[in-house]
Amino acid sequence: MEQVFFRENPELTTNKKILVAVSMGVDSMALLHLLEQHGANIGVAHVDHQLRPESKVEADFLHNYCEEHKLPFYLKVWQHPVERNVEAEARRVRYAFFKKIMDQEKYDFILTAHHGDDQLETLLMRLTRGGSFTGHSGIVRQQKFGDGILLRPLLPFSKDMIYEYAKEQQLTYFEDSTNTSQDYFRNRIRQNVVPELKKENSQVLEHAQQFHQQLVWANQLINQALKENLRNIDFDGQRWSFPAESLPAETGARYYFLAAFFQQVATRISLGISQRQLFSLVDQMQRPVSQWIMDISDDWQFVRRYQQFYLERKTTVDQESFRLEENERYSLSDGSVIALRKNTASAEKGMYQVPLPLTVKLPLIIRRRQAGDRIQLTNTLKKRVSRYFIDKKIPSDEREQAWVVEDSAGEIVALLPFVNSHLSITTETDRIHYILDYTLQVAK
Secondary structure, eight states: OHHHHHHHOGGGGSSOEEEEEOOSSHHHHHHHHHHHHTTOEEEEEEEEOOOSTTHHHHHHHHHHHHHHTTOOEEEEEOSSOOSSSHHHHHHHHHHHHHHHHHHHHTOSEEEOOOOHHHHHHHHHHHHHHOOOTGGGSOOOSEEEETTEEEEOTTTTSOHHHHHHHHHHHTOOOOOOGGGGOTTSHHHHIIIIIHHHHHHHOTTHHHHHHHHHHHHHHHHHHHHHHTHHHHTTOEEOSSOEEEEGGGSOSSHHHHHHHHHHHHHHHHTTSOOOOOHHHHHHHHHHHTSOOSEEEEEOSSSEEEEEETTEEEEEEOOOOOOOOEEEOTTOEEEOTTSOEEEEEETTSOOOSSOEEEEEOTTSOSSEEEEOOOTTOEEEOSSSOEEEHHHHHHHHTOOHHHHHTOEEEEOTTSOEEEEETTEEOTTSOOSOOSSOOEEEEEESSOOO
16 A cells, blocks of 8 residues: 555655644544655644544544654644534634644645545535535545645545555554444445445446546636636626626536636635526526626625626615705715706806706605606607616616606606706706706715
8 A cells, every 4th residue: 555655646755844634543544654654754733623522532642642753743622612513613623723733834735634435425425415517526636725735645545445554554543433423414425325336336436536537627628618708707896797798609608607707706705606596697698688687695696787797796776865945955875966056156067967947846856766757858759767778778787876856746857867858958048047966976
């Protein structure tokens, strides 16, 4: 086993500093022994999770072992174990500890003792739970970890081979009593499913490793094929966007493009997307609809506005309504300002204006649009506000933020900041009239 181990893991034959994660199980003790026999420059990291009565005995044994073998020993005691989601939280605590030690002591590698049986179990668990193409792949042999590398050198070996090596070398190890519990999904896979698969085909572990490698290579090929499409994704600090032309033509390629898109997003924010949502997005993109919105979470939504796609935070549309009399000024909740004055006052630059005759019926009502709203655009043309937006291809988010200006008789005199009704004065005149000033942004 030793010869195969170092042939499969040439990185370990260099003079690098290696931190070994040792749990005191047979796998990690075999890994530690293999490295010691080769004279590697190693240190040992151990986490006492305090989830079993015997955990302190194991930690003490390993501490003494490292002293006898003159190995640096690093211990983390989990002082306050959680009661829920124990496996995931314990893993987070372990790897945070490993990273801390690697950074402080300048280790090049952190080694864990995952083996071939773990690979098969992981593939089966992920297949059962569902997930993305990349999520169905198994345990990677090597990956970046902080400033160093996380390496799993025992993946080519089965659990039986490790037990045999431990017996030959007369290694001392401890069996974790929780490994026999049926309370854990992995244990149920390990005890009830894997043995039956091994009976069906003795090479199932090798096949699982090959399948994992095929998934990794396929994902690399897909990412390379989508490289140009993904370059057009833009992030402005608040939202992500890309043009419709960046979408691949084929349905399957669109799925992988979206999966890669959300992987990019996940590097900045904690946002998960389910396979059901991904397939729904792909399906929606096939429909001849120029504008639509799909909720991704309580806070985020995926939006199409004509030829552009966005992932953005949801906005709450302000439903306030207020009255405006002559010489009144109102600061809106979105930061804009609206005021009504007579044209005898000097006008400010850079604002949207609605000139109105003195005969307009005050007070004006400023509100958000409602179903059935119509605006008189000419003497002969009265159009639904919703149809106006469609004809002008106004993006849906801008439609929701528009303000309707209505006189006290119920006539819509303007749709801010888009169009004025036929009641507005369209030609210059010296006659005194009202001017409705709308400032979209207030200077800070």
